[in-house]
Amino acid sequence: MAYAKKQHFSEDLQQLAALMKVLSHPARLAILQLLAEKKECICGELVHNLPLAQSTVSQHLHELKQAGLIQGEIEGVKICYCLNWENIELLDQLTENFISGIILKKTDNTSCS
Amino acid sequence: MAYAKKQHFSEDLQQLAALMKVLSHPARLAILQLLAEKKECICGELVHNLPLAQSTVSQHLHELKQAGLIQGEIEGVKICYCLNWENIELLDQLTENFISGIILKKTDNTSCS
DNA sequence: ATAATTTATCGCAAATATACGATAAATAGA
């Protein structure tokens, strides 16, 4: 039972935390950058560009797809991945809302140090 | 040995991924919001505002402190926490740079769907 | 039909993360 306490927090915080978790591995950040650069990319080419085994890359792709940040289309044997712009922009908004929401509170220069 | 592959990625991606990992738990997001709201806050008050045991909150505070996002000052028996604005703003810049760096590549409306 | 290619998934091992109770350490108050 050492878990599941996440559900005791607000939906908003849970959603953002889940997105941040997807971004918490450099391989997944690298995949997003590669897809932004190449517009679209066959899975094998991503594997070729990352220092990880094929099965590991496939797992990272799965997490990114689950989070809605990328999508894959079957092209014969191959699978062509690309960014899901709609959700990338949602990610942008949610993170910016959170951080700027914090920074807006700064107005007074209070600090305990 | 099932790990440590993170070091095969660029410093930039590693740094951002590490920050995202700190933000990947709703408790830590909630702590940041609480500190932004209250400007500064005794540890016990944070515990009071979170659905977690004292020792668990202490661990989350430790991670936030390690990442430089908060700082604590001893006030007698109590410890007063507050945000480290400098690094909060760095976090803001790094995340915005990353995401907007991706969104900038959108220009052509390519999509594989 | 058979072989080669591509990718997802399974099973496993190891590393990390989460959560808590118990305890230690330090200070304040009686």
Place this chain on the structure above:
DNA sequence: TCTATTTATCGTATATTTGCGATAAATTAT
């Protein structure tokens, strides 16, 4: 001094993540 308060840390249990090889499934090429 003795007690209460506050917080960090330790130990432990459990869950999750990371990573890989092996294999399965599907498609293309021979």
